[in-house]
Amino acid sequence: MYPKVNEMLYLQLASAETQEPKEEFKSRVAEMKEDSLLIEIPFSQENGRQKRLHLGEELSIYYISADGKKSYFNSYVLGFLEDQIQLVRIRKPEPEGITAFQRRGFLRVNASLEIAVKFHHDFTRFLARTRDVSGGGLSFYGDSRHPLTEGQPLSCWLLINYRNGTVEHMPFEGEVVRIQDQEAGPAIVMLKFTDIKDAERQKVIKYCFERQLETRNA
Known part of the structure; x- marks a missing residue:
């Protein structure tokens, strides 16, 4: 059910207060932890520029399984890790938090x-x-x-x-x-x-x- 290491994630900033279409970013899962995911710095799908994330920032995320199914979850930034490349640590969702439909932000x-x-x-x-x-x-x-x-x-x-x-x-x-x-x-x-x-x-x-x-x- 969870995304796998090296799988691509597609992210939007869920905390932005706007009704306009949000820019979408891509990132790759670098490592799975018990309560978090380590992902690479996201980059824009429009211009390829990296997107700097901030501690506590809310994210709306989906990934695509091998059968083409989209799975959505919401998360937020827990911190950062300097490895060979900089990684972002985000909260790992509970299994019931992964759905087949997109929510704008956290469950309200x-x-x-x-x-x-x-x-x-x-x-x-x-x-x-x-x-x-x-x-x-x-x-x-x-x-x-x-x-x-x-x-x-x-x-x-x-x-x-x-x-x-x-x-x-x-x-x-x-x-x-x-x-x-x-x-x-x-x-x-x-x-x-x-x-x-x-x-x-x-x-x-x-x-x-x-x-x-x-x-x-x-």
Whole structure:
């Protein structure tokens, strides 16, 4: 099911906020690890130029099996390795994360979770409820007493409740991407993760898969 060593991967940057067709890049799998893939520096299919990736950058990826079938998965950059050539280490997807269709970004699910929000420029703190969450970010219902602006950095703690009853606290740094006003009710604040440990990101990805299974079985 997983791509093999020396197999070609076709990548798009999943985190770009645009509706325009995205440029596609190619890379080759150099090595398989238990929880990651090492790939060569991607290059553009249009002009052959290498594409510099950044830590935490989201990727939408597909590969083509010997029978011509396309398999898609989403991943993100974990780090870099200097070998004979520079390699990029990306997160290895869970088997259920490999699908026959493309998703724009990480799996996003509706979820009402408690989130604590803290401003960087002062000591403002408040609690809110999320509207949806994904491995790349989330949205929550704003508080009119604490107005936010696009591009504003925030320190947050997300309270995740798993199906087996366990509770996890997920700290992360985020940035407000967009604020969507509503005719009735609070504005929806869309937030992307800007600084988050891999182990913490995996907590929310695990939660998203649980929620997806619950929805399918409902």
